[in-house]
Each structure stands twice: as structure tokens, then as C-alpha cells.
Amino acid sequence: MSIVVTADPWQRLRQFTQARIALGRAGTSLPTQEVLNFGYAHAMARDAVHLPLDTAALSAGLTAAGLQTVHVNSRAADRTVYLLRPDFGRRVDAAGLDALQAVKLSMPPDLLLVIGDGLSALAVHRHALPLITELRQRAPAGWQFGPVVTASQARVAIGDEIGEALGARMVAILIGERPGLSSPDSLGIYLTYAPRVGRNDAERNCISNVRPEGLSYAAAAKKLLWLANASLRLQQSGVDLKDESDMLQIADSGLLNLPS
Amino acid sequence: MEYRHSVGMQTWHFNDLKDLLAKATPERSGDYLAGVAAATYAERMAARMCLAEVPLQRFLQELVIPYEDDEVTRLIVDTHDAAAFAEIAHLTVGDFRNWLLSDAADTATLQRVAPGITPEMAAAVSKLMRNQDLILVARKCSVVTAFRDTIGLPGRMSSRLQPNHPTDDPRGIAASLVDGLLYGSGDAVIGINPATDSIPALMDIYYLIDEVIGEYAIPTQSCVLTHVTNQIRLMEKGAPVDLVFQSIAGTEKANRSFGIDIAILREAQQAALSLNRGTVGNNVMYFETGQGSVLSAGANFGVDQQTCEARAYAVARHFSPLLSNTVVGFIGPEYLYNGKQIIRAGLEDHFCGKLLGVPLGCDVCYTNHAEADQDDMDNLMTLLAAAEVTFIMGIPGSDDIMLNYQTTSFHDALYLRNVLGLKPAPEFELWLKTMNITDGSGRVRPVQATHRLLQTMPGNLPATA
Numbered sequence: 001m002s003i004v005v006t007a008d009p010w011q012r013l014r015q016f017t018q019a020r021i022a023l024g025r026a027g028t029s030l031p032t033q034e035v036l037n038f039g040y041a042h043a044m045a046r047d048a049v050h051l052p053l054d055t056a057a058l059s060a061g062l063t064a065a066g067l068q069t070v071h072v073n074s075r076a077a078d079r080t081v082y083l084l085r086p087d088f089g090r091r092v093d094a095a096g097l098d099a100l101q102a103v104k105l106s107m108p109p110d111l112l113l114v115i116g117d118g119l120s121a122l123a124v125h126r127h128a129l130p131l132i133t134e135l136r137q138r139a140p141a142g143w144q145f146g147p148v149v150t151a152s153q154a155r156v157a158i159g160d161e162i163g164e165a166l167g168a169r170m171v172a173i174l175i176g177e178r179p180g181l182s183s184p185d186s187l188g189i190y191l192t193y194a195p196r197v198g199r200n201d202a203e204r205n206c207i208s209n210v211r212p213e214g215l216s217y218a219a220a221a222k223k224l225l226w227l228a229n230a231s232l233r234l235q236q237s238g239v240d241l242k243d244e245s246d247m248l249q250i251a252d253s254g255l256l257n258l259p260s
Numbered sequence: 261m262e263y264r265h266s267v268g269m270q271t272w273h274f275n276d277l278k279d280l281l282a283k284a285t286p287e288r289s290g291d292y293l294a295g296v297a298a299a300t301y302a303e304r305m306a307a308r309m310c311l312a313e314v315p316l317q318r319f320l321q322e323l324v325i326p327y328e329d330d331e332v333t334r335l336i337v338d339t340h341d342a343a344a345f346a347e348i349a350h351l352t353v354g355d356f357r358n359w360l361l362s363d364a365a366d367t368a369t370l371q372r373v374a375p376g377i378t379p380e381m382a383a384a385v386s387k388l389m390r391n392q393d394l395i396l397v398a399r400k401c402s403v404v405t406a407f408r409d410t411i412g413l414p415g416r417m418s419s420r421l422q423p424n425h426p427t428d429d430p431r432g433i434a435a436s437l438v439d440g441l442l443y444g445s446g447d448a449v450i451g452i453n454p455a456t457d458s459i460p461a462l463m464d465i466y467y468l469i470d471e472v473i474g475e476y477a478i479p480t481q482s483c484v485l486t487h488v489t490n491q492i493r494l495m496e497k498g499a500p501v502d503l504v505f506q507s508i509a510g511t512e513k514a515n516r517s518f519g520i521d522i523a524i525l526r527e528a529q530q531a532a533l534s535l536n537r538g539t540v541g542n543n544v545m546y547f548e549t550g551q552g553s554v555l556s557a558g559a560n561f562g563v564d565q566q567t568c569e570a571r572a573y574a575v576a577r578h579f580s581p582l583l584s585n586t587v588v589g590f591i592g593p594e595y596l597y598n599g600k601q602i603i604r605a606g607l608e609d610h611f612c613g614k615l616l617g618v619p620l621g622c623d624v625c626y627t628n629h630a631e632a633d634q635d636d637m638d639n640l641m642t643l644l645a646a647a648e649v650t651f652i653m654g655i656p657g658s659d660d661i662m663l664n665y666q667t668t669s670f671h672d673a674l675y676l677r678n679v680l681g682l683k684p685a686p687e688f689e690l691w692l693k694t695m696n697i698t699d700g701s702g703r704v705r706p707v708q709a710t711h712r713l714l715q716t717m718p719g720n721l722p723a724t725a
Contacts, residue, residue, distance in 0.1 A: 006706055008439075008442070008707065009707060009708065009709035009711075009714070010435075010438065010439065010442070010707075010709075010714055013435040013438065013439070013718065014435070016429065016431040016432045016434070016435040016718055017425055017429070017431075017432035017433075017435045017436055017661070018426075018661050019423075019424075019425070019432070019435070019436045019439075019655075019656040019657070019659070019661050020656045020657025020658075020659050020669075021435055021436055021439035021656045021657075022439060023656070023657050023671075025671060025674075025704075027678075028671060028674035028675060028678055028703070028704060029671055029674075029675060030657070030669070030671050034657065038634070038657060038658065038659070039634075041659075042628065042633065042634075042666075045628035046628060048628075049628060049629045083593045083594065083597075083629060084289050084292070084293070084593065084594055084597065085293065085594070086293075086594050087293075119628075119629050178627060178628065178629060178664065179628045179629075180628070180661075180664035180665075181628070181659045181664075181666065182659070182661060183664070
């Protein structure tokens with residue numbers, strides 16, 4: 001730190017929190033280095049919000065893993081509309097509905113997986129495929145998954161319409177959460193039993209902060225399968241299904257990141 | 261009733277008062293989302309011209325949400341002070357603006373008239389005001405409150421120290437708390453947004469802050485921002501509760517979606533008053549609000565989001581809070597799209613709150629999916645400080661690692677005090693000098709590693725709550 005910056009003699013307190021403490025000051029203002037650090041973190045978060053979902057790469061990865069894929073767009077035509085009209089992001093557009101109608105299934109999926117960009121395509125690019133791999137390895141034998149549906153400009157509730165169209169017993173949407181300064185790539189999972197248009201957020205269970213620095217893929221997969229099993233048993237999901245998987249607590253703050 | 265206004269050859273029609281109010285509102289995404297915004301620039305201006313000619317009396321006759329349907333409307337009507345209103349009863353909305361800006365509306369007059377102003381009147385006149393009008397009039401309003409220090413005196417601006425931690429780790433909380441105190445923050449309140457909902461864990465947080473306040477004799481108050489019903493249970497169990505917090509909104513249905521009504525707020529206020537923990541005053545409530553919350557609960561009934569927000573201040577006013585805070589940029593771009601809309605909303609909220617007699621502070625903030633950045637926040641905080649906003653937030657480096665949004669930092673409050681000559685609450689100002697944190701002129705001093713606040717905490721605390 002330069003000589004004109006007043007340092008704070010409590011650097012050691014940083015071991016107790018990720019908060020930006022003991023930053024020092026230039027006069028009473030932030031030192032240049034801290035302004036730049038903050039600006040870079042914000043730039044990462046902004047880029048994550050506006051990064052388009054790379055559906056080609058995502059589908060190629062899923063196909064290479066032996067999975068069938070279907071792609072849909074929401075009714076939000078672009079990012080600006082998506083940010084202004086959450087209601088459009090919850091519904092599949094006409095072409096997407098046709099694509100779902102064209103899917104021929106011998107049996108209804110038990111747990112349909114949907115991948116939506118949400119507010120961070122970066123989270124999806126990094127974490128969706130490894131999470132799905134973990135999930136399928138751990139799932140009970142005989143469970144039908146159906147195709148993996150990828151959705152652009154998607155909010156959580158788009159999974160309801162997709163799940164309903166494919167007759168799924170449950171849908172789990174893997175979706176990019178609202179980026180924070182320290183977590184531009186946090187993935188969320190929302191499980192809904194008997195998905196249909198009009199379900200509300202109280203009828204879902206949420207697993208938040210899936211990323212290597214947060215909840216690991218293995219832990220997230222185990223938690224989702226526990227919730228899915230319990231949901232089948234209770235024939236519902238949501239607030240009445242209490243998470244007793246006896247694992248890492250889902251952070252309450254995750255609910256605030258819900259791109260509903 | 262229907263309203264109409266002609267400009268040249270064109271005549272504009274508005275279905276009723278709430279339609280007129282909505283269409284007169286400066287552009288914002290939430291009113292488009294609700295489907296109540298003006299369709300064109302010309303329609304918006306015509307609505308303002310029409311609104312300017314509406315007598316203030318009309319707002320007592322035509323209620324935007326019916327009396328029978330909504331307890332917030334009933335509160336507004338039943339507590340309206342006709343004698344206070346008499347002084348402005350002859351004015352139209354347009355002349356109300358002129359009067360507010362005139363020398364006739366001095367601080368004492370504005371205080372006297374406040375109980376006669378309804379939130380809809382405040383919202384209406386704000387829609388005709390430019391940003392500078394909102395600043396000038398808000399600055400003339402004086403709302404002074406007290407608990408362990410005195411908030412809202414002229415030339416003062418307080419800050420809430422917000423030492424949040426994603427897992428409520430007491431050492432993490434204490435680290436941010438010490439950081440803030442050494443930067444001179446915390447005279448409004450030391451207020452934590454907890455991650456937990458568990459009563460025993462919340463109890464630990466109360467004791468943590470209470471012990472710090474006690475040990476260093478800090479003239480401030482604590483608050484744990486959990487649901488009001490949790491706070492009532494905690495008070496029953498003997499928790500050291502200073503301020504009772506609750507998020508509130510401007511319609512009964514929205515408040516029900518928060519799990520509250522006016523009766524439960526009254527019960528909580530009575531419980532906090534009975535603890536008698538204030539030393540220089542007994543304003544025991546702390547409220548948070550924000551434009552868009554009513555629509556997000558599907559409870560707006562065709563009323564624009566800014567008018568709904570002003571109605572929340574009628575609820576706040578009823579409970580004589582120490583502090584009330586509009587969390588202006590937290591809700592997201594579908595309600596306030598960009599820096600311009602956030603800045604305008606922050607100034608409107610502050611003006612309406614102060615005009616109604618509420619000690620309004622502002623969480624000058626944004627999320628990463630809003631079209632806003634630190635420069636927008638600099639603009640808003642500077643404008644609000646010029647208006648003598650009651651308080652702003654204080655977070656280490658503007659980055660709330662628990663709520664994942666950006667708000668004002670400890671450094672920001674020092675910047676505002678520096679540029680605008682504002683001081684913290686007088687009792688706290690004295691404490692900062694006594695603790696050697698500020699010098700005789702109120703500027704922060706270099707801190708020595710031997711400072712009392714750095715001697716014990718947080719190494720002496722347990723690792724988890």
C-alpha cells in the first residue's frame with residue numbers, strides 16, 4: 001500500500017469474515033486499489049448477467065454424456081425484455097411449445113431436468129453438466145429422466161410449463177442465481193412436484209449456492225435426490241416438505257437470489 | 261370520478277384519481293409491469309397538468325383503495341387531522357407545490373401541517389416536483405427522534421452499521437462491527453440481517469451486540485431484522501431488544517403477505533416500550549419499505565408503486581419510529597430499471613416520508629442485474645445528504661456478503677460528512693471523540709493497534725452462534 005494511504009491496523013480480523021474490512025483510506029475515501037478491486041468484482045457480476053447462454057456447447061456436452069436434449073426460448077425476446085418482464089421469462093414461446101410437443105416419450109419422466117440461464121449463464125456453463133453427471137450416477141435405478149431441456153431467458157417458473165408439457169412427475173430446474181460481487185457463478189436448483197403453469201414459489205424446494213466454493217456438486221446432487229424422494233412420498237413439494245437431509249443448511253439468503 | 265384535461269385540440273381522459281396519479285408518475289419499470297403507466301410522454305404530462313388542478317380536498321373524498329377493503333386506508337382516514345389540514349385545505353396540488361417551496365412553509369409550519377397531509381397528497385405533489393424541489397422541501401422538514409441518542413437534528417446525518425455475515429458467525433459479525441465503529445459508523449442503529457430464523461440463535465445475536473454497546477458505553481441502539489413475531493417471542497424470553505424491526509407496505513394485503521397487520525405492530529411496540537431501554541427517548545420502532553413491494557405481492561389494486569410506498573409511511577408514522585428506511589434499489593430492475601429511476605425514487609421516498617413526519621433514511625443501493633453502478637449511488641447519496649436524509653447504511657466496502665447487494669460504505673458516510681459538513685448524532689459524536697476515533701473537528705484519526713476496540717474482540721468470541 002502506498003505511503004499516502006492510511007492503513008488500518010486490524011488486517012488480522014479479515015480471517016473472520018469475507019466482508020471488505022480494514023480497507024484503509026486515502027483521506028477518508030477508498031484507496032485506489034480497493035476501488036479497482038470492487039470495480040472488477042462488479043464487472044464480473046455484470047458480465048455474468050449479460051452473457052448469452054451457449055446452447056450449442058451445452059447441448060454438445062450433454063449429447064457427449066449420452067443425453068437427449070431439447071432447447072426452448074422463453075417469451076422474453078432479449079435480455080432487456082427479460083429483466084423488465086419476469087412474467088415473460090416464466091413462459092415458453094410458441095416454437096418452444098412445438099418442440100416440446102414433438103418429443104415422443106415411452107414413459108413419463110420421474111424427474112425432468114431443465115437448465116435455464118436465469119441471471120447468470122456463467123453459472124450454467126460452469127456447473128450444470130458436472131452436477132447432472134453426479135445426479136445421474138446417484139439416482140435410483142429405473143428412474144426416468146426424459147430429455148434434458150435447455151431454456152434461454154428463463155425464470156424459475158418456466159420449468160412448470162416444460163414439465164407439464166412433457167408430463168413429468170417432478171421437475172428440477174438448474175438456474176443461474178443473481179450474481180453477487182463474490183459469486184458471479186452461483187447455481188440454484190428448484191424442485192417442483194407435479195409441475196404445471198401457475199405453481200408458486202411456496203410450492204418449490206430450493207438448493208442454493210451450488211459451486212465449488214459453496215455447495216459441492218456431490219452434496220447438491222445428494223440433497224436434490226433426498227428432496228425428490230421425499231417429494232414423491234408426500235406427493236408435494238414446497239414449504240410443507242422440510243429439508244431433513246441432515247446436511248449443510250441451505251442459506252436463507254439463497255431465496256433472495258431467486259430469479260422468479 | 262373521471263378526470264379530463266385539454267391541451268390545444270387534444271383532450272385526455274383519466275378513469276379516476278388512482279389512474280391520474282399513476283399516469284402522472286415519472287417513468288419507471290414497475291408501473292409498466294403493473295400496466296398502470298402512461299402510454300406516451302404527452303399523456304404523462306397531460307396527467308400532471310390535470311393533477312395540478314385537483315384540490316387537496318378531493319383526496320379526502322376519493323380514496324384510491326376503498327375504506328371498507330383496506331386497514332391502511334382506514335388508518336389514513338381515521339387519523340387524519342382536520343385542524344392541521346385547515347391551513348392547506350384551500351390549495352390545489354399545483355398550488356401545494358408552490359406553497360411548499362415558498363418561505364411561508366418554514367420548518368415549524370411544515371411540522372404543524374404534517375398530520376393533515378395524507379400519503380396520497382404527498383405522492384401527488386411529488387409527481388409535480390423536480391428533483392431539486394424534492395431536496396429543498398425535504399430539507400426544510402424536521403423529524404427528530406431519540407432512543408439512546410438523538411436522530412434527525414439539523415446539520416446531522418446518521419448511519420446504520422450493518423455488520424451482516426452469511427452464517428451469523430459472531431466473530432465475523434464482530435469484525436465488521438469493529439471496522440464500522442472505527443470508521444465512525446453506527447449512530448442510527450447497529451442492525452443485523454440474520455441468516456437464521458432460530459430463536460436461540462437470534463438470542464445470541466442480541467446478546468452479542470448488547471454486550472458491545474454496554475462494554476464501550478456506545479450511545480446507540482441495536483436491532484435484529486427478523487420477523488416481528490420472532491421479536492415478540494424473543495422479548496417474552498428476555499432478550500435485550502432495543503428497536504423492533506419490520507418490513508411494511510402500503511396496503512393491507514401486502515402487509516398480510518409479510519405476515520403482519522397493524523395490530524401485531526402495536527403489540528410489538530407495546531412490548532418494546534415496556535422494556536424501557538431508551539435513555540434519551542422512547543422511539544422504539546424501525547421500519548423498512550421500498551417501491552415495488554406491493555406489486556410484487558400482487559396487492560397494488562391499480563395504484564402506482566410510488567403512491568403505494570407513500571401509504572406505507574402512514575403506517576410508519578402511526579408508530580413514531582426512531583428510523584424508517586426505504587431500501588430503494590434492492591428490489592430489482594423490473595421495478596426500478598436503472599440509476600435514473602433509482603435516484604428519482606430515492607428522492608421521492610425521502611420527500612414523502614419527511615413531509616408526512618417520518619424520520620426517513622435511505623438504503624442507497626442496487627443489485628447486479630440493475631443498470632446502475634457506484635457512480636449512480638454517489639449521485640443519490642449526495643443528493644439525499646443535501647436534503648439532510650436522516651440516515652444511510654454503513655457496510656464494509658459497500659459489499660453486503662449476506663444479502664448480495666451493494667449499499668453505502670463507512671467511507672461513503674465520511675465523504676458526505678466531509679463535503680457537506682454533516683455530523684453524526686450529538687451523543688455519538690461525543691463518544692467518537694472520547695474513544696479517540698475522531699479529533700476535535702470531527703475527522704477520523706489514524707487508529708493505533710493498541711486501541712481499546714481492538715483489544716478483545718472478536719478473538720474472544722465463539723466460532724459459531
